[in-house]
Amino acid sequence: MQKWWMIRAGTDNELIPSWLREGIVSIGWADLGDPALYPTKESLFVKADRVYLDNKPLTRHSWVNQIWRFYQEIEIGDRVVSYSKEHREYIIGTIKSEATYRYTDDNSYPNERQVTWESTRISRHNLTQAAKNSLSSVLTVFRIDAWGQELDNALHGTIASTLHNPEHEDIDVLLQELQTQAQAMIEDKVDALNPWDMQDLIDGLLHALGYLTKVADEGINLLAFKDELGFEKPIIKVAIHHRTQVTGSEEIRHLLGAHPLEANSLIVSTGGFTTSALRIAQQNNVKAIDLEQLVQLIVQTYEKLPNTTRALLPLRAFYLPEG
Numbered sequence: 243m244q245k246w247w248m249i250r251a252g253t254d255n256e257l258i259p260s261w262l263r264e265g266i267v268s269i270g271w272a273d274l275g276d277p278a279l280y281p282t283k284e285s286l287f288v289k290a291d292r293v294y295l296d297n298k299p300l301t302r303h304s305w306v307n308q309i310w311r312f313y314q315e316i317e318i319g320d321r322v323v324s325y326s327k328e329h330r331e332y333i334i335g336t337i338k339s340e341a342t343y344r345y346t347d348d349n350s351y352p353n354e355r356q357v358t359w360e361s362t363r364i365s366r367h368n369l370t371q372a373a374k375n376s377l378s379s380v381l382t383v384f385r386i387d388a389w390g391q392e393l394d395n396a397l398h399g400t401i402a403s404t405l406h407n408p409e410h411e412d413i414d415v416l417l418q419e420l421q422t423q424a425q426a427m428i429e430d431k432v433d434a435l436n437p438w439d440m441q442d443l444i445d446g447l448l449h450a451l452g453y454l455t456k457v458a459d460e461g462i463n464l465l466a467f468k469d470e471l472g473f474e475k476p477i478i479k480v481a482i483h484h485r486t487q488v489t490g491s492e493e494i495r496h497l498l499g500a501h502p503l504e505a506n507s508l509i510v511s512t513g514g515f516t517t518s519a520l521r522i523a524q525q526n527n528v529k530a531i532d533l534e535q536l537v538q539l540i541v542q543t544y545e546k547l548p549n550t551t552r553a554l555l556p557l558r559a560f561y562l563p564e565g
Contacts, residue, residue, distance in 0.1 A: 245320045246390035249312075250382045255327050257351060262359055267322055267335070268351040269312055269382055271305055276343035277313045277353065286310065298433055299486060308383040312353055313341045316383075322357055323386065323393060325377065330366045332377070334397055335359040364396045380423050420560075428537045431555055433512055439554050440484040443540075444510055446551025450543040453478070462500045466508075476506045483511040489530075491518040498526055510536060 249267050251257040261267055273293040280286040283306060290302045297305075316322075320337045339356035346352070366374060373389045386393075435443060441463055445455050453466035464480040481497045483489045489511035497507050507528040514532045515523070523530040531539070540547075544557055 244390075245315075245317065246386045246393065247311075247316055247320060247322050248377055248379070248381075248384050248386045249322055249324055251324045251326075252351065255325065258324060258326050258333065261324070261357070262333070265338075265357055265359065266354045267324070267337075267357045268354040269309065270351045270353070271309055272345055272350055272352050274309065276345075277309050278341065278343060283307075283310050283314075298430070301430075304381070308381060309353065311383045312355070316341070316355065321390060321393075322355075323377070325366075326363075329363070331363040332366065332369075332393070333359055333363055334393060360397060362397055364393065368396045368401045369393075375419055378419060380426070425534070425537060428541070428555070428557065429533050432537060432540070433533060435484070435554065437482075437484050440512075441482055443551060443554050444480065444482055446548050446554075447536075447539060447543060448478075448480070449548055449551075450546035461496055465502075465505070477502060477504075478508050479505045481507075481509045483509065483513065485511075486513050488514045488516050489519055490516045491522045494519050494522045494526070494528055494530075497528065512536070 286306050290306045294302050318337050322335050323332055325332050335357040337355055338358055341355050344352050344354055373392050448455050448466045455464050455466045458465045462479045463482045466478040468474040497509055510531045512533040515530055
């Protein structure tokens with residue numbers, strides 16, 4: 243069965259002119275070397291973990307999955323689509339070759355396939371909103387089979403009806419997509435903070451939630467309390483683990499054993515938690531917050547964060563029409 247694929251033309255659609263001129267489609271991640279030399283996806287994961295060590299494990303995992311699709315799942319005869327932001331139109335082609343690795347010093351996108359591109363372009367205005375939303379994913383390589391017929395019809399001059407795509411449903415789909423993309427982008431920004439800025443970020447978040455804080459010691463980072471003297475309960479001891487490794491059960495026990503023993507416990511781990519760590523945290527009423535939950539808290543309280551904290555993580559609001 244012919245499959246349909248969306249492939250991004252670089253970080254800013256800058257590859258489209260060369261794709262059309264050379265009759266190719268290409269993706270990056272040149273540092274991995276020739277993906278065809280790796281017999282399994284797991285062996286490609288091992289290489290990615292080595293060459294992209296500074297990136298998050300989930301990011302590396304996503305990159306390898308996309309390269310694997312490009313080499314192992316796309317087939318000759320499949321349809322490929324990309325989008326030109328400059329002209330607000332989609333280009334469509336047909337895959338004509340297996341994937342090859344053509345590395346040069348000035349080529350950041352060495353993974354290529356030959357493509358026969360159609361001369362007709364599809365205006366973004368000629369697609370349903372649901373299709374446009376689905377084609378707007380931030381991934382580089384992904385399947386779009388559900389929209390293949392609509393794209394093929396548009397290519398041959400048939401504009402899709404929007405009768406079965408109510409506007410409020412389209413806005414909901416778009417909002418969900420934008421929220422997912424924004425969450426991932428903010429997670430990357432938080433993950434890139436150095437340990438001291440991360441502690442300041444958590445400090446500011448606690449202030450936004452109505453707590454006063456002071457820097458602690460003995461294996462914890464902060465103490466949070468409700469009054470200036472620190473007598474009023476609840477008092478919270480806070481441990482911050484800003485790293486790629488997951489936090490284990492021993493670190494939960496260490497927090498529980500730190501003074502003051504009677505204080506509530508909060509642990510933030512940008513690398514996540516092991517199953518046993520989460521189980522012990524739940525059994526002992528320890529609040530465990532991973533990177534995803536941390537970003538959600540930041541977004542919810544962002545307007546209340548101190549200016550110095552917002553300077554560590556500048557965000558801006560955007561608006562959508564009501565459904």
